[in-house]
Amino acid sequence: MQGSAAVVGVGESEYYVRGRSPDSEFQLACTAIERAVADAGLRTSDIDGVVSYMDSRNDPMRLARALGLGDLRYTAQPFGGGGNNAAAAIQLADAAVSAGYAKHVVVFRALAQGQFGRFGQARAGGAGQVPGAFAWSAVYGLLSPAQECALHTARFLHDHGLDQEALCDVALACYANAQRNPRALRHGQPLTRETYHASRWIVEPFHLYDCCPENDGAAAVVITSGERARDLARRPVGILAAAQGKGPPFGSAAFQPDSFPGVFYKSVARDLWERAGVAPGDVDVAQFYENFTGPVLMAIAELGFCEPGELGDFVADGALEGPDARFPFNTSGGNLGEAYIHGFELMNEAVRQVRGESTCQVEGAELSLVVAGPGYAPGSAVVFAP
Amino acid sequence: MSRVLGDDWLLPVLDEGNREFFTSGRIVLQACASCGVVAHPPDEVCGGCRGRAFEPRESAGRGRVESVVVVHHPVHPALAGAVPYAIVLVSLDDVPGVHLVGNVRGTAPDEVEIGQAVRAVFSKAALPDGERLRVPEWEIVAAV
Numbered sequence: 001m002q003g004s005a006a007v008v009g010v011g012e013s014e015y016y017v018r019g020r021s022p023d024s025e026f027q028l029a030c031t032a033i034e035r036a037v038a039d040a041g042l043r044t045s046d047i048d049g050v051v052s053y054m055d056s057r058n059d060p061m062r063l064a065r066a067l068g069l070g071d072l073r074y075t076a077q078p079f080g081g082g083g084n085n086a087a088a089a090i091q092l093a094d095a096a097v098s099a100g101y102a103k104h105v106v107v108f109r110a111l112a113q114g115q116f117g118r119f120g121q122a123r124a125g126g127a128g129q130v131p132g133a134f135a136w137s138a139v140y141g142l143l144s145p146a147q148e149c150a151l152h153t154a155r156f157l158h159d160h161g162l163d164q165e166a167l168c169d170v171a172l173a174c175y176a177n178a179q180r181n182p183r184a185l186r187h188g189q190p191l192t193r194e195t196y197h198a199s200r201w202i203v204e205p206f207h208l209y210d211c212c213p214e215n216d217g218a219a220a221v222v223i224t225s226g227e228r229a230r231d232l233a234r235r236p237v238g239i240l241a242a243a244q245g246k247g248p249p250f251g252s253a254a255f256q257p258d259s260f261p262g263v264f265y266k267s268v269a270r271d272l273w274e275r276a277g278v279a280p281g282d283v284d285v286a287q288f289y290e291n292f293t294g295p296v297l298m299a300i301a302e303l304g305f306c307e308p309g310e311l312g313d314f315v316a317d318g319a320l321e322g323p324d325a326r327f328p329f330n331t332s333g334g335n336l337g338e339a340y341i342h343g344f345e346l347m348n349e350a351v352r353q354v355r356g357e358s359t360c361q362v363e364g365a366e367l368s369l370v371v372a373g374p375g376y377a378p379g380s381a382v383v384f385a386p
Numbered sequence: 387m388s389r390v391l392g393d394d395w396l397l398p399v400l401d402e403g404n405r406e407f408f409t410s411g412r413i414v415l416q417a418c419a420s421c422g423v424v425a426h427p428p429d430e431v432c433g434g435c436r437g438r439a440f441e442p443r444e445s446a447g448r449g450r451v452e453s454v455v456v457v458h459h460p461v462h463p464a465l466a467g468a469v470p471y472a473i474v475l476v477s478l479d480d481v482p483g484v485h486l487v488g489n490v491r492g493t494a495p496d497e498v499e500i501g502q503a504v505r506a507v508f509s510k511a512a513l514p515d516g517e518r519l520r521v522p523e524w525e526i527v528a529a530v
Contacts, residue, residue, distance in 0.1 A: 129397050130398060131398070131399035132399070132401075133427050136398075136404070137487045139408075140391070140489050141465055141468065141489065143461050144461045151454075151473065152453070154453050154455050155453040155500060158453075200458065200459075201458040201459070202458060202459045203458060204458070250433065253426070253427055253485075255485045256426075256484070256485055257482075257483055257484070257485060258483075260453075260475075261453065
């Protein structure tokens with residue numbers, strides 16, 4: 001039954017600037033999982049399900065051997081190659097434990113881009129020829145997620161009378177909140193509006209600080225049934241609702257007019273609020289995956305927090321910064337400020353908020369939202385609650 | 387004319403779905419032979435009627451800038467000499483429902499704006515096997 005599962009453990013490795021991890025990606029994954037399992041008061045032999053996303057390289061059989069897992073009863077990853085499926089991975093684990101296919105499922109994401117190369121790097125191999133669907137964009141120098149998201153963002157800003165300050169406000173909030181979080185890679189490196197505007201362009205309208213860094217690390221949670229959760233060490237954090245997908249019309253590419261400009265979250269939002277039985281205004285604290293600042297703005301609107309034309313005011317004047325923010329947002333620093341663990345660090349933070357353990361704790365936080373990866377479909381989102 | 391990104395920049399591997407577009411010197415898209423729905427990029431089953439047979443649909447190559455970004459960071463080393471360059475999305479006046487990715491010839495990147503009218507122009511290129519291409523690009527024809 002939906003809403004019956006709970007997060008009972010969270011853990012992460014140390015986070016590193018890309019290429020600086022002394023551990024391999026697999027070792028990072030094992031560290032995060034070990035810590036999440038220990039946080040739950042469980043043994044690794046209790047774990048019988050493994051879920052990840054984004055074409056994880058860390059095979060469950062190898063993890064089972066290394067960590068001494070129990071009988072593996074459930075392994076899964078959602079379709080799709082990006083952080084947009086972080087909440088879909090939570091949803092898969094929820095489904096597994098709610099249906100009884102597994103008892104204790106670990107959900108994780110690990111990456112060591114120093115070891116395996118950069119996710120955000122241009123996909124073109126080298127000068128020469130490029131085959132298939134990618135040719136339509138690569139021939140014109142459209143190569144990276146930053147450029148793709150910038151095309152949506154430029155038109156969105158234009159249509160709704162928004163300016164560069166709205167993007168800046170998102171970045172400033174992530175950096176400000178990271179100053180409270182010793183785990184954050186940008187801890188001790190505050191960002192000012194002046195520094196933001198003086199930073200180099202990556203692809204207009206994105207400055208350097210509109211783009212998330214590339215990092216190494218791993219984060220994990222343990223999910224079990226609500227019934228089982230009551231017997232464990234930690235206060236359970238329920239999965240009130242999760243949603244994944246994209247509604248019609250389905251264009252044949254990301255830039256087709258039926259869904260441009262946007263982040264493909266309208267149907268996810270509709271399903272999420274309907275399943276959760278709450279409205280956007282009920283949310284106490286929100287984590288938005290920010291690969292780039294622009295998609296965050298579009299996602300705030302598509303999730304129903306305000307109309308697109310109101311976004312400038314919605315994010316202005318520090319409205320997103322700190323535990324007492326008008327809209328408490330990316331309280332650990334997010335992808336920009338804490339670490340870019342393909343958005344799974346946002347799950348740990350969302351759970352910590354409900355537990356009352358955040359370094360930027362929103363007083364009395366109950367409804368805790370994660371929007372997993374605006375800009376790429378199918379998207380996903382999850383609401384946690386006590 | 388040279389391509390905006392330089393004559394050495396990536397070219398497509400030609401296939402059934404893109405050969406006309408990149409070689410004909412015209413804007414030619416894929417339309418469903420049954421219901422006429424245009425798909426770009428092309429696909430193998432029509433999203434309008436599930437048809438599997440297609441025919442070319444030619445556009446006069448006039449359109450409008452729907453979005454524009456200016457690339458400053460060359461994500462590929464071969465583009466280090468090409469930045470800053472503009473990437474545009476173009477809609478066509480005579481084929482609704484389609485956005486084409488492209489580059490703009492003859493206008494500084496920071497002078498390309500959403501809403502400007504454009505027309506297709508074609509740059510000559512050749513594949514290693516000698517096949518001749520005419521790569522569609524765009525020129526601004528009027529201010530907003």
